[in-house]
Amino acid sequence: MLLLQFSTSHYCRKARLALGYKQIDYDVQNLTPGIHSLKLKPLTGLTTVPVLLPQLQEQPSVIADSTEIFRFLETYQPSPPLFLPDTQQQTEAWLLEDWLDESIGTATRFVYYDFRAGKGKHIDPSFFSQLVIQIVRRQYGINTAAVDLAAQRLDKGLEVLRSRWSESSYLVGESLSVADLAAAALLSPLALIPQYRQQYPWLFERIVHIHHLCGEPLPPGMREE
Numbered sequence: 073m074l075l076l077q078f079s080t081s082h083y084c085r086k087a088r089l090a091l092g093y094k095q096i097d098y099d100v101q102n103l104t105p106g107i108h109s110l111k112l113k114p115l116t117g118l119t120t121v122p123v124l125l126p127q128l129q130e131q132p133s134v135i136a137d138s139t140e141i142f143r144f145l146e147t148y149q150p151s152p153p154l155f156l157p158d159t160q161q162q163t164e165a166w167l168l169e170d171w172l173d174e175s176i177g178t179a180t181r182f183v184y185y186d187f188r189a190g191k192g193k194h195i196d197p198s199f200f201s202q203l204v205i206q207i208v209r210r211q212y213g214i215n216t217a218a219v220d221l222a223a224q225r226l227d228k229g230l231e232v233l234r235s236r237w238s239e240s241s242y243l244v245g246e247s248l249s250v251a252d253l254a255a256a257a258l259l260s261p262l263a264l265i266p267q268y269r270q271q272y273p274w275l276f277e278r279i280v281h282i283h284h285l286c287g288e289p290l291p292p293g294m295r296e297e
């Protein structure tokens with residue numbers, strides 16, 4: 073299988089966690105932001121990564137979107153399962169996964185790129201990195217007012233996750249689900265922001281644990297030396 077990705081994208085990390093959990097061998101192709109759509113649009117009709125090319129007979133040739141990649145991988149290789157045996161719990165896991173994708177993952181993006189352009193500029197002050205950050209800020213309309221709203225959304229969302237993860241090792245039910253993988257990936261960029269590391273230590277413990285379960289290297293800011 074081949075995963076088309078941006079190496080730094082938290083949605084691509086989400087797909088890699090699932091591939092790793094299922095212990096599927098795959099290669100990655102890192103696309104260049106800006107010209108990525110020239111390759112992706114004809115393939116999927118969309119411009120976003122991750123995109124998975126299974127490269128297998130009698131399987132779809134292209135799967136776009138991290139959620140669709142979850143669905144494909146579960147059908148292709150049911151064990152170990154990412155779907156919960158109880159249908160109601162699986163529905164709840166999908167609801168959380170969708171909320172994490174559509175609301176929390178985008179809020180993380182706003183807060184992260186705001187940090188990288190300001191207090192976190194030292195992480196990579198190179199011209200190319202700062203150019204990409206400015207392009208992303210313009211593409212998504214990342215400005216001070218929007219970042220404040222995103223930060224509030226994250227604080228409320230993290231309370232929901234804290235109460236679920238403090239009752240059980242998993243967000244839903246008794247085993248790892250699509251919700252845990254989505255949370256671990258989509259909140260991982262916050263690891264570079266000192267304020268979040270100090271305020272939410274339990275979150276980074278969960279992120280480490282889930283990355284270990286999936287055999288995925290830890291995100292920037294959390295890598296063991």
Ligand SMILES: N[C@@H](CCC(=O)N[C@@H](CS)C(=O)NCC(=O)O)C(=O)O
Pocket residue numbers: 078081082083084109119120121122136137138139173
């Ligand atoms: N819902 C999509 C979101 C993916 C997404 O937003 N990817 C971003 C990178 S983090 C992207 O490809 N942006 C480039 C673009 O929109 O052209 C998924 O889960 O796959």
